[in-house]
Amino acid sequence: MVKPNTAFRPIALVLAAGRSSRTAPDHKLLAHDAAGQTMLARTVSTALHSNAEQVVVVVPPDKPELSAHLSNTFQNEQKLHLCLAHDAADGLSASLRAGIEAAEALKASSVLVCLADMPLVSTGLLNALLAEHRRHQAAATAPDRGGRPGNPVVWSSTEFAALKQIRGDKGGRALLQALGQKVHLVPAPLEELVDFDTPERLAVYARLPAQSG
Template identity: 45%
Template structure:
């Protein structure tokens, strides 16, 4: 999708092994309509103001890309990349996405999304992007529900080098603790902390979106 002016990329992290739901892979699990979780997550992101949308693959990359491509928006089709060091932890998956977003000169920030958070809606994403573009001096934007922060988190391009320097399997948590007081906040619902990391939660997801 062509946009003038500053842009915010969306980086969707989808490289994990999903070991806690084995033998099922959570991102391939269908909801009540038959839509795989990764496609459901991308439906809201590709309908938003975010662009480009970069999906970072790793474990079972071909299967997840195929599932993600079932329901894409033609005008904002995601770009798929594979993190070469995804087995080394979440930080390396994030770094691959940040490097890809950095290649776009107009991108002034990146919204880091988790592939297993399909309840995040387009409205929240657009409000976070609007808040960031209104306050570009902030390190980023985070959603908050009843005083608790969650995902996704939007990061300023100024912090891309720090994101690239992260190590281990905890993503950007250390950086978030460091910059939390300066982050802009957007009110959100309980969906910002709702994931599907266990077999019981996958069973819950299979009943979601019964109305389409």
């Protein structure tokens, strides 16, 4: 059995290595809101303002414009780390695996896994998830989405090995189902738990006002 990391050191992971095929040729993460902020920068900014000790953004090796955008937007941000998902073409699991390995190198006690195309998630929700996870010492902590876990998810280090075993274009949903009652659900505003991954949703994103925190 993997022993948990007893020190409280949560690391946020922002998974941004997806193919963005549903919005091609435009890359959804570089879409701008009404204030000119990209979806990627908005999501990363929220994570940076959270109580996570460090933020690791997982990007694909074939989209250098994403890394360049982050480096230019968050210059001299010591809390931010970029991580390449070299097997990004294998799907979401490859991004998750790369992020977990990066978090392990940073001695993470837990990881807060955020999806880059969910820019409405607030810093308040991220901090609530982190606080509840620390309080309940659950295997995983997630927003309550009608009695089921939604995203983002805080995972204990005890689950890192299982997360790294996932393959294909999928994340931790099956593991959450297997954990059952070991997953702690936290009340969350459902309007924040929305992803923007179609041309129609990008049109909605383009009308969003400036980020309010």
